Amino acid sequence: NTLHLHLSDAEAFRVILKDTTHFPDLSKLGRVGGPGYTIKELKEIVAYAERFGIQVVPEIDVPAHIASWALVYPDLVIKCQKASEVFGRTPRNVFTLDISNARTFLLISEMIAQLMAVFSASSEFFHLGGDELHMDCWDESEPMLTALRQRYNSTGTRAKTAMYMDFESKLMSLVYGKHGKTPIVWSGVQDSDAIPSPSTSFSRIQPDMS
Numbered sequence: 001n002t003l004h005l006h007l008s009d010a011e012a013f014r015v016i017l018k019d020t021t022h023f024p025d026l027s028k029l030g031r032v033g034g035p036g037y038t039i040k041e042l043k044e045i046v047a048y049a050e051r052f053g054i055q056v057v058p059e060i061d062v063p064a065h066i067a068s069w070a071l072v073y074p075d076l077v078i079k080c081q082k083a084s085e086v087f088g089r090t091p092r093n094v095f096t097l098d099i100s101n102a103r104t105f106l107l108i109s110e111m112i113a114q115l116m117a118v119f120s121a122s123s124e125f126f127h128l129g130g131d132e133l134h135m136d137c138w139d140e141s142e143p144m145l146t147a148l149r150q151r152y153n154s155t156g157t158r159a160k161t162a163m164y165m166d167f168e169s170k171l172m173s174l175v176y177g178k179h180g181k182t183p184i185v186w187s188g189v190q191d192s193d194a195i196p197s198p199s200t201s202f203s204r205i206q207p208d209m210s
Helices: 039-051 067-071 102-119 135-140 142-152 157-178 187-191 197-201
Strands: 002-006 055-059 125-127 182-186 204-206
Touching (some): 002 039, 039 055, 039 102, 055 102, 055 125, 102 125, 102 157, 135 142, 135 157, 142 157, 157 182, 182 187, 187 204
Parallel strands (some): 002 055, 125 182, 182 204
């Protein structure tokens, strides 16, 4: 039995993490859209679930579905207006993290580290999200375009896919290699051809049922 806690999405970030030297406003993120769970409350949920043999799997959904992050970390969020206005898309879900910015990975790493202290014993999995990334959003960010040119000599689809795959590879390696958990992603990562080949032996893909 499994309880999947979707702790972050476009509307809100539902856990109040501790401020750190590098991210002194981190706790503010957990109050966007209303107060989130405290670490104490999450530990109580985990302890209660364990009594009934239920593992609790946390999810931090990245790199899309992060509009709420812009209120605290506007420098790490690409607010792509044109991409969000495409018919059939939910505008608030389209904004994406600037994965070319080194601080983005550092921030997510800090979030994962703090959550691992809560969920380490309760679950063998950690969910990294990954659904509904629209890479045309990146066309509206000059830092992203510059990074694509510098790293891949192109701003085309293949270069964007390579950057996305590199991002997912780093996250999966962090979760599996450093924290010893099996990373889970939504099938959107696979649909974008961004699943790193070496990771297929230790990651899981969850179908997007939306």
